[in-house]
Amino acid sequence: MTVRTRFSPSPTGMIHLGNARAALFSDLYAAKHDGHFILRIEDTDVSRSEIQFVESLQEDLHWLQINWQEGPGVEGQHGPYWQSQRQEIYGKYYKILEEKKLIYPCFCTDQELNLARKLQLSRGQAPRYSGTCRKLTEAEIAKRLSEGQKPAWRFSVPAHQTIEFTDTVKGLQQFKSDDIGDFIVRRADGTAPFIFCNAIDDAMMEISHVLRGEDHLANTPRQIMLLTILNLSIPKYGHLSLIVGDDGSPLSKRHGSFSVHEMRAKGFLPIAIINYLARLGHTCDTQELLPFAELAKHFQLDKLSRSPARFDPVQLMYWQKLAVQSLDIPAVWRWLGETIQNTVPENMRQLFAETIKANLEFPEDAAIWAKIFFHENVQLDEMEADIVREAGEQFFVEAELAVDKFGMDLPAILAEMKQTLGVQGKKLFMPLRAALTGKAHGPELAQIAHLLGAKKMKHRLSRAFKLASIQQASGTE
């Protein structure tokens, strides 16, 4: 059997980490089995769908390296891949259902429905369509239609049945049809709602495996009923447990920014995100940072966890660090982005990227170093100023002399200062580091020296000298 999976977002917002995970898993599964991954845009809710979201969604997916073999921009055998363009397909099935008397028109208004729901809820019952319009006679229906009322159509859920299926993640599932109310399969305006078109499209597109959020679990028996009655093929369904925030509640803006778009803007690397996601609620038998193709090889449906997983930003950062370190220098340079690139002199690019790479998590970290290296002065914080004062005037006198003598050759400078001052180790390096960079921590000093150049080094050392002498003057009072 050819594996065909799909991701079917509705373009009502930016793509989220949870969505991205469902898409990723679907793609990984297809890739693992040399199948097709299909992107289908479920834009049937015209009022909420926006074209801009369709575009950003595709962009985000591509950025994550989630690529579809059929879908928008990649036409295939089973198009169109926009649900809004598939409405006539559904018409055919409405006809069959109507002929078989499996659906009926419902004239109930929103108010009536809401009232009934509230009543049932207050009585401790599950809110379910009561079946008012199911009992309508032909004559009554004809009368209402002639009055110009526009009905929605509901599926007559059969009584006393058990719908069974084996979820590829959660195992055997059983639902009683008596727990399921007659649901709408066709809106009053003639369009098909999710439950219907999603199932029909999966069948039409010959989807073999559906991986979707657990929130769809209860929809599954309905869709199976429909497909069974229409004699269409039923995909294997697997329901992914949801991702929750660190407090166990559903992931939301409260927990930070988790739209793929924002993560991208922040500087997350796609490889970091997909490696993290592939190990969230899924066991991967290796701990290495893997490219997409490798991730696909290691993806297994039976390694999917049944329990909800917490999103852990710290663990994500681990993958981000690995991902950054795995980048080669040209890739680091590109990743830094234009703003930072513009602050680094052309001939310094290679050295700059090499020097700070190990200290980077995001491009914004590089911005700090670019400022330190290429702006005129550095600002010392209290701790760094203390280090400078403690070293004393003489330290910086000697340092300046050494720079005069050896330029930016730091090993030589250090050797000289070791001689003249008789200090070494931390006492030698820290004051220099503080004076030159304004920070107690950072990359290799020898490379920093080359980034700064002798002139800037002298300038900063003389400023450090002044700082140290003020301290000495006041200290002798």
Next chain:
RNA sequence: GCUCCCUUCGUCUAGUGGUCAGGACAUCGCCCUCUCACGGCGAGAACACGAGUUCGAAUCUCGUAGGGAGCGCCA
């Protein structure tokens, strides 16, 4: 309220009747080292609770508690 799903270190998880309950991230300590990071070594840290089945239960059964989802002319 009803239906369904879930419950192993702080987090992600391995584990399918007999394990010193394993790994990763995080934390802490040591080493490496001019600092941070990297790397190496090590430590602390978990079977939600209660019954039952069994010679033996994280593993099977039933309850309880807690968390989540669904119950739309949204998807």
